[in-house]
Amino acid sequence: MSYRYQRRYCGPLQAVILDWAGTVVDFGSFxxxxxxxxxxxxxxxxxxxxxxxxxxxxxxxxxxxxxxxxxxxxxxxxxxxxxxxxxxxxxxxxxxxxxxxxxxxxxYSALIPGALECIAQLRSRGLKVGTCSGYPRQVMDRLLPIAAAAGYQPDCTVAADDLPAGGRPGPWMALENVVRLGISDVAACVKVDDTVPGIAEGLAAGMWTVGLSASGNEVGLTHAQWQALSEGERKARRLPAAEKLYQAGAHYVIDSIAELPTVIERIEERLAAGERP
Missing domain, CATH: 1.10.150.240 (Putative phosphatase; domain 2)
Structure with missing residues (x-):
C-alpha cells in the first residue's frame, strides 16, 4: 500500500507582486x-x-x-x-x-490614485511588496528613483531581461520575487496585473491573480478621461476588459489597485479554508 502526502498551505498571505505600468503607475498604460x-x-x-x-x-x-x-x-x-x-x-x-x-x-509615471494608500495597508498586514515588469532593466533603473521620489519603494523589482529564462507569460519573474523575498509557498502570493500575459505569469507561478480593468491596458484611458465618463460609459468600458482578464484566468478583477485591500481579505479567508489558487 502506498501513501501520498498532501500538504495544503493554510497560512496568511506573505507577498503581493505588482506590475508597474497600468497597475501602480501610468494610469491607462501609455x-x-x-x-x-x-x-x-x-x-x-x-x-x-x-x-x-x-x-x-x-x-x-x-x-x-x-x-x-x-x-x-x-x-x-x-x-x-x-x-x-x-x-x-x-x-x-x-x-x-x-x-x-x-x-x-x-x-507617464505618475502613481495611480490610491496606490500609496493601498501599499500602506498591505504593509500594515505584514505583506512584502514585490514587483516585475515588461520593461527592461535600463528602463526600470530610470523608473525606480522616480517612483521612490513619489513615495513608492517596493521590496523587490525584477525586470524583463534580468533572467535568462525570459519574461511573461512564463512564471520566472514572479518566482524570482518569491526567491528574493523569502516566501515559503507560492500560494501565499498574489500577482496583480492589468494584462493577459501578466495574469498568465501569476497562474503559471501557482499564485492568486488579480486583474485590473479600468486603470490598465484593456480600457486604455487616462485617469482624467476615466473620471469624465458617466457610470454607464464606465460600465461599457469595464465589462469587456474584465471579461478578457477573467477569461485569462484571473481569480478577481477590480478597477484599480485602490480596491486591492478588500480582495486581499477575501483571499486570506479562502486560504484559511484550505483553498489554493
Missing part, C-alpha cells in the same frame, strides 16, 4: 504604447494605439516582434519593405525604442 508607436513611425510604419496594446505585458523585444506579426501591421511592413519583418528588424526597432522609452518613461 508609456510603453506611445513609445512603441513612435518607434515604428521612425521606420515609416503606422501603428494605432489599439494595435500597440494587443501584445501588452510581454517583454518589449517580444512585444515589438508580436506587434510586427499582427496581420494589419505585417501588411504595412510588407508594403513598405517588400518582405516580412525579420529578427534584425525587431533588433533595429528595439534599438530605436529604448532611448525613446528611457527619455519618456518619467512623463
Amino acid at each position: 508609456a510603453p504604447t506611445q513609445v512603441l508607436i513612435d518607434a515604428f513611425a521612425g521606420f515609416d510604419i503606422e501603428v494605432t494605439m489599439e494595435e500597440a496594446r494587443v501584445p501588452m505585458g510581454l517583454a518589449k523585444w517580444d512585444h515589438i516582434q508580436a506587434l510586427g506579426r499582427l496581420p494589419t501591421v505585417a501588411a504595412r511592413w510588407q508594403a513598405r519593405f517588400g518582405r516580412a519583418m525579420q529578427t534584425e528588424d525587431v533588433d533595429a526597432l528595439y534599438a530605436r525604442f529604448m532611448p525613446l522609452q528611457l527619455e519618456r518613461v518619467g512623463q
Whole structure:
C-alpha cells in the first residue's frame, strides 16, 4: 500500500507582486504604447494605439516582434519593405525604442490614485511588496528613483531581461520575487496585473491573480478621461476588459489597485479554508 502526502498551505498571505505600468503607475498604460508607436513611425510604419496594446505585458523585444506579426501591421511592413519583418528588424526597432522609452518613461509615471494608500495597508498586514515588469532593466533603473521620489519603494523589482529564462507569460519573474523575498509557498502570493500575459505569469507561478480593468491596458484611458465618463460609459468600458482578464484566468478583477485591500481579505479567508489558487 502506498501513501501520498498532501500538504495544503493554510497560512496568511506573505507577498503581493505588482506590475508597474497600468497597475501602480501610468494610469491607462501609455508609456510603453506611445513609445512603441513612435518607434515604428521612425521606420515609416503606422501603428494605432489599439494595435500597440494587443501584445501588452510581454517583454518589449517580444512585444515589438508580436506587434510586427499582427496581420494589419505585417501588411504595412510588407508594403513598405517588400518582405516580412525579420529578427534584425525587431533588433533595429528595439534599438530605436529604448532611448525613446528611457527619455519618456518619467512623463507617464505618475502613481495611480490610491496606490500609496493601498501599499500602506498591505504593509500594515505584514505583506512584502514585490514587483516585475515588461520593461527592461535600463528602463526600470530610470523608473525606480522616480517612483521612490513619489513615495513608492517596493521590496523587490525584477525586470524583463534580468533572467535568462525570459519574461511573461512564463512564471520566472514572479518566482524570482518569491526567491528574493523569502516566501515559503507560492500560494501565499498574489500577482496583480492589468494584462493577459501578466495574469498568465501569476497562474503559471501557482499564485492568486488579480486583474485590473479600468486603470490598465484593456480600457486604455487616462485617469482624467476615466473620471469624465458617466457610470454607464464606465460600465461599457469595464465589462469587456474584465471579461478578457477573467477569461485569462484571473481569480478577481477590480478597477484599480485602490480596491486591492478588500480582495486581499477575501483571499486570506479562502486560504484559511484550505483553498489554493
